[in-house]
Amino acid sequence: MSIFEQATHIEVEAEVRYWEDACVNGLIDEDGSRIFGREGDLWKVRIDLLDGIVQDWPAGETAEIHYKVCDQGVYWLTDDSGRRLAKWRSHYVPDDFLCHGTEGFGDYIIMNVVVGGGIEHYRTPRINPDQWEVLEIAAPPALTTHVMNDIETLGTGDDALITSIGAVKFNANGIISVFHQGIDPVNAQALGLKLDARTVFWWFDEERADARRALLSLPRHPLAVVLQRYREWYGDESLPTWGNGASFDNVLMRSAFRAAGHEMPWDFRFDRCYRTMKSLPGAPRMERSGVHHDALDDARSQALHLIDIAKHLGVPL
Numbered sequence: 469m470s471i472f473e474q475a476t477h478i479e480v481e482a483e484v485r486y487w488e489d490a491c492v493n494g495l496i497d498e499d500g501s502r503i504f505g506r507e508g509d510l511w512k513v514r515i516d517l518l519d520g521i522v523q524d525w526p527a528g529e530t531a532e533i534h535y536k537v538c539d540q541g542v543y544w545l546t547d548d549s550g551r552r553l554a555k556w557r558s559h560y561v562p563d564d565f566l567c568h569g570t571e572g573f574g575d576y577i578i579m580n581v582v583v584g585g586g587i588e589h590y591r592t593p594r595i596n597p598d599q600w601e602v603l604e605i606a607a608p609p610a611l612t613t614h615v616m617n618d619i620e621t622l623g624t625g626d627d628a629l630i631t632s633i634g635a636v637k638f639n640a641n642g643i644i645s646v647f648h649q650g651i652d653p654v655n656a657q658a659l660g661l662k663l664d665a666r667t668v669f670w671w672f673d674e675e676r677a678d679a680r681r682a683l684l685s686l687p688r689h690p691l692a693v694v695l696q697r698y699r700e701w702y703g704d705e706s707l708p709t710w711g712n713g714a715s716f717d718n719v720l721m722r723s724a725f726r727a728a729g730h731e732m733p734w735d736f737r738f739d740r741c742y743r744t745m746k747s748l749p750g751a752p753r754m755e756r757s758g759v760h761h762d763a764l765d766d767a768r769s770q771a772l773h774l775i776d777i778a779k780h781l782g783v784p785l
């Protein structure tokens with residue numbers, strides 16, 4: 469659809485010489501205080517091109533307008549949302565759009581507005597593209613894609629043994645894609661990753677029954693295979709990559725990549741800390757879904773929570 473086909477309104481900003489050249493509800497508008505759309509020296513209205521209705525015209529009001537403007541006006545074609553699409557090249561009044569029932573010769577805006585905001589004797593004007601300068605319309609900024617990691621482990625040190633990796637790609641609008649793999653702990657241990665008894669016993673706790681079941685139901689693959697799949701899922705470009713704690717998920721993943729002889733898919737400059745974000749004053753609470761300590765369910769809940777936090781704090785993601 470061309471720019472001109474999208475145009476639904478004309479927006480007027482005209483410097484009026486004599487406000488008394490209008491009658492509002494049958495009375496001369498002596499000091500220009502009665503007319504709708506006055507802002508300082510300007511008359512600012514938007515008119516529907518198809519049916520000639522002045523937008524937001526006050527209920528029950530009429531006006532006979534005969535404003536002298538000459539070259540002291542600016543006029544735009546806009547779409548329905550008010551977005552300016554094209555600007556009138558001349559500064560003189562676009563007659564066909566703003567003079568109805570008589571001639572204004574580019575100097576006058578002439579129209580009678582009836583109750584309901586309609587213009588008397590209105591004729592839908594034809595848009596001549598040569599008379600309008602098309603404006604460059606900025607494309608909305610592309611949303612940044614982020615990654616939220618969550619790992620389950622059998623330790624808490626920097627080189628702890630990872631049993632599963634959950635991750636989601638997301639942007640300010642929501643989740644884009646997910647990753648979830650279990651890791652063979654015997655293979656990971658053989659590559660040098662460490663388990664510690666305290667964390668193993670933490671997993672034994674009755675409270676972790678659902679999390680244990682979820683973990684044990686995952687197929688388990690060698691660490692190098694899982695990390696290779698993760699790299700393929702992640703892609704070639706570094707993305708802002710979040711972990712729950714600056715010192716946890718991303719650090720332990722870095723150790724695992726090193727142990728498996730794989731390169732990290734993101735540069736360290738892209739490390740981000742979700743734990744810091746959720747501790748900020750004014751951050752809303754998380755609404756968790758799924759099984760707590762299932763890596764994918766955690767990553768998903770954390771990403772959705774982060775989107776919510778960013779919205780609440782007015783921080784663009």
Ligand SMILES: [Mg+2]
Pocket residue numbers: 618619620760761762763766
């Ligand atoms: Mg977790």
